[in-house]
Amino acid sequence: MPVLIPRSVDELVEVFQEHPAAKLLAGGTDYMVEVNLHGRKPDIMISLRQVKELTEWSTRASQSRITIGAGVPYADMEYGEIARLVPALAQAARTVGSPQIRAAGTLGGNLGTCSPAGDSLPVLAAFDATIHVIGPEGTRDIEFADFMVGVKRNSLQPSEFVHSVSLPIIAGWQGYAKVGTRNAMVISTASACLVRDSDEGIVTIALGSVGPTIIRAYSAEAWLMKSVSLRAGATLDPSVAEEFGRRVALESRPIDDHRSTAEYRRHAVGVLAQRLLTRSFS
Amino acid sequence: MSINIPVSGQSNEIYSLRVNGQERQVRDAWIGESLLYVLRERLGLPGAKGACEQGECGSCTVILDGKAVCSCLVMAADAVETEILTVEGLGPDGALTDVQSAFLSEGGVQCGFCTPGFIVAVHHLLENNPQPTDDEIREALSGNICRCTGYGRILEAVRTVADQRRTNS
Numbered sequence: 001m002p003v004l005i006p007r008s009v010d011e012l013v014e015v016f017q018e019h020p021a022a023k024l025l026a027g028g029t030d031y032m033v034e035v036n037l038h039g040r041k042p043d044i045m046i047s048l049r050q051v052k053e054l055t056e057w058s059t060r061a062s063q064s065r066i067t068i069g070a071g072v073p074y075a076d077m078e079y080g081e082i083a084r085l086v087p088a089l090a091q092a093a094r095t096v097g098s099p100q101i102r103a104a105g106t107l108g109g110n111l112g113t114c115s116p117a118g119d120s121l122p123v124l125a126a127f128d129a130t131i132h133v134i135g136p137e138g139t140r141d142i143e144f145a146d147f148m149v150g151v152k153r154n155s156l157q158p159s160e161f162v163h164s165v166s167l168p169i170i171a172g173w174q175g176y177a178k179v180g181t182r183n184a185m186v187i188s189t190a191s192a193c194l195v196r197d198s199d200e201g202i203v204t205i206a207l208g209s210v211g212p213t214i215i216r217a218y219s220a221e222a223w224l225m226k227s228v229s230l231r232a233g234a235t236l237d238p239s240v241a242e243e244f245g246r247r248v249a250l251e252s253r254p255i256d257d258h259r260s261t262a263e264y265r266r267h268a269v270g271v272l273a274q275r276l277l278t279r280s281f282s
Numbered sequence: 283m284s285i286n287i288p289v290s291g292q293s294n295e296i297y298s299l300r301v302n303g304q305e306r307q308v309r310d311a312w313i314g315e316s317l318l319y320v321l322r323e324r325l326g327l328p329g330a331k332g333a334c335e336q337g338e339c340g341s342c343t344v345i346l347d348g349k350a351v352c353s354c355l356v357m358a359a360d361a362v363e364t365e366i367l368t369v370e371g372l373g374p375d376g377a378l379t380d381v382q383s384a385f386l387s388e389g390g391v392q393c394g395f396c397t398p399g400f401i402v403a404v405h406h407l408l409e410n411n412p413q414p415t416d417d418e419i420r421e422a423l424s425g426n427i428c429r430c431t432g433y434g435r436i437l438e439a440v441r442t443v444a445d446q447r448r449t450n451s
Contacts, residue, residue, distance in 0.1 A: 001288075003289060005284055028355045028356055037336055049364075050285070097425070098340060100343055
């Protein structure tokens with residue numbers, strides 16, 4: 001039962017291939033709670049702490065995309081250049097736990113855990129992010145829509161790990177909103193990310209904590225695009241925002257659980273959608 | 283080469299952590315031990331406190347490679363080759379730091395259980411932001427919970443240290 005600590009991506013590939021049953025450990029903010037409180041017994045662990053390449057991010061201006069390493073902690077997304085390029089991701093990052101949690105928890109960890117309440121995930125879904133993974137067969141790209149396949153389940157194959165995530169840099173308004181039982185250090189009861197690409201005249205919206213996976217409200221998006229202009233300078237009638245919220249709520253698939261009721265979640269996510277769309281026009 | 287830390291709980295296994303500037307050996311450990319547990323139960327450093335064990339209360343806050351983190355959520359064996367600073371290592375030879383003195387003089391300590399976590403978080407804040415605004419203080423301490431003081435005296439203690447350091451600099 002060792003803790004294995006590779007120092008490079010190449011070493012990580014090698015070690016994970018040797019130990020396909022090993023558990024990857026990123027910031028530990030989910031996994032150690034399982035160990036401390038829920039009787040999880042770790043066997044072989046592979047720590048990502050010393051793989052510095054995973055903590056890098058970059059932009060390739062020609063492609064207008066930003067690529068963020070799996071090991072980038074939330075703290076690094078809250079302010080600075082990443083926050084300037086993807087403000088919705090910064091908003092989501094700021095709602096995660098406490099400063100101590102945001103210093104440790106990572107984007108890749110959020111994807112590895114793949115909880116419907118993962119705060120960065122609606123942002124990745126709304127941006128149609130691409131997940132770059134590495135495994136024994138080399139690298140491959142998975143669209144976010146194909147990555148998350150169920151509650152805490154993703155489509156990674158044995159010995160595959162998330163290397164980085166890339167998303168487009170979009171001109172136009174974007175925002176993330178979440179409802180919980182209090183303001184600070186809270187797991188979301190419902191969340192949403194809305195991106196308005198005012199060059200293309202497109203709005204995308206993704207919902208968290210209201211279904212087994214992150215849900216894109218594709219029908220509401222299509223209805224909105226047919227109903228109003230979404231380009232820069234357009235205006236929005238409040239009744240359109242209200243109807244958009246109603247349609248988004250219909251596409252959610254919430255359940256009753258210890259954190260909330262399905263009825264409340266459906267209502268809340270509709271309100272979030274209405275607010276985010278209204279803000280995108282103000 | 284990858285580092286391989288043996289932590290099967292069997293005898294004769296040793297790994298080493300660098301805590302408060304010293305190499306400390308951890309023997310016969312189990313893989314699932316948190317850094318908080320190892321500090322308190324194996325290394326005789328009980329300053330960091332364990333309360334929630336899930337990263338909500340902040341009473342176990344330590345500095346790891348310059349970042350304030352919850353030691354209950356760090357797998358101890360994964361902290362090899364990092365620099366760990368605990369509340370015991372903040373002042374020289376057991377002397378109080380200016381932050382600790384200000385907590386006493388301003389009444390920021392009542393039952394005292396959360397205090398070490400706050401002290402570490404405040405040192406980390408003032409190290410990175412010597413003259414924080416009230417909002418910045420509140421944000422920096424938002425991961426530390428105190429059920430006694432109502433936070434007013436703690437905020438006052440932080441302001442006091444920031445003022446003292448500005449005057450003395």
